[in-house]
Amino acid sequence: MEKTDPANNAAVATRRCSVVIVNFNGGELLLECLAGVLDGTLPVEVILVDNASTDGSAAKAKENHPPVRLIQNSNNPGFAIAANQGLRAARGDYLLVLNPDCILRPDTLEKMLGALDACPQAGMAGCRILNPDGSEQRGCRRNLPTLGSGLRKAAGAQGGLAGVDLHRQPLPRQPQYVEAISGAFMLVRRTALEEVGVLDEQYFLHCEDLDWCRRFLDAGWKILFVPQVKVIHHQGTCSKTTPIRVSWYKHRGMVRYYRKFLAAESGVLASVLVIPGIYVRFLLLAVVSGIRKLAGRT
Known part of the structure; x- marks a missing residue:
């Protein structure tokens, strides 16, 4: 509307x-x-x-x-x-x-x-x-x-x-x-x-x-x-309450950008490594963020 x-x-x-x-x-x-x-x-x-x-x-x-x-x-x-x-x-x-x-x-x-x-x-x-x-x-x-x-x-x-x-x-x-x-x-x-x-x-x-x-x-x-x-x-004002979700969207965006513009020149082997690597990076950052959040409560 x-x-x-x-x-x-x-x-x-x-x-x-x-x-x-x-x-x-x-x-x-x-x-x-x-x-x-x-x-x-x-x-x-x-x-x-x-x-x-x-x-x-x-x-x-x-x-x-x-x-x-x-x-x-x-x-x-x-x-x-x-x-x-x-x-x-x-x-x-x-x-x-x-x-x-x-x-x-x-x-x-x-x-x-x-x-x-x-x-x-x-x-x-x-x-x-x-x-x-x-x-x-x-x-x-x-x-x-x-x-x-x-x-x-x-x-x-x-x-x-x-x-x-x-x-x-x-x-x-x-x-x-x-x-x-x-x-x-x-x-x-x-x-x-x-x-x-x-x-x-x-x-x-x-x-x-x-x-x-x-x-x-x-x-x-x-x-x-x-x-x-x-x-x-004032960077991050609209996303500060959901940092892990924002991080997920960022990494998903990385995957799309890679597939659109870089995958063809990188080759199949690189793609097999790069795309899972991006998601693994997200998981690691999410875990670290969760640990820091828990530590801040104690």
Whole structure:
């Protein structure tokens, strides 16, 4: 069921940027996120897709910010499906998929649209995403995973981390092309979206952003990282109550990404080892998490 504000419909067509936010129990941070988006220097269309939150955050968001267009799901279909609901409803020339725990500055969108306009070959752009302590967040600029980097990272080797995540490398002074950006903030050009398509809905949570980046690159579009623009991301706000379940979805996403993009070049023998290895890694992490939780109660 979709709830819309009729007074907002007439202005939608003139708005250049649409912001799609998928919410699941985002709490007060969702309100702060929306305030940052709506108080910016550019007018925007905001589409909030709520995945059956139980904390009242969606209703409060609509009450406090009437211009927001609310799509209310009766269950939680996952991030990719919900984001695609928002993308299909959006009317902007540019579309920002934004996490509900990201806090924008007033000029964030204006600067990002300017950077994307300056690089017509870029179909997607991301900014410098910071942790609340001001440090650069892992995954905000990165390489796409390969079989080698994935195995090294799964084994805890430093080389695996350095081979994927670039946040420890010197910060570039100017926007630069990267292979992937964080799904917390993904600004896409409509013309590129129409060519590449929306998110793969077979991912429930995690890895759909890497999949999207890979498909943009495969279609000939570039991905831009803009270091001068910064946002704060309170990572994990919507998933902190179910860490093991979230970990399961993440590992299941790894398996899908591997099968789609890496299995053919890796060979049958590698697949026989890699896919069970991903699930074994999940089981080990789940056991460790359970032990730590029990230890914390004693």
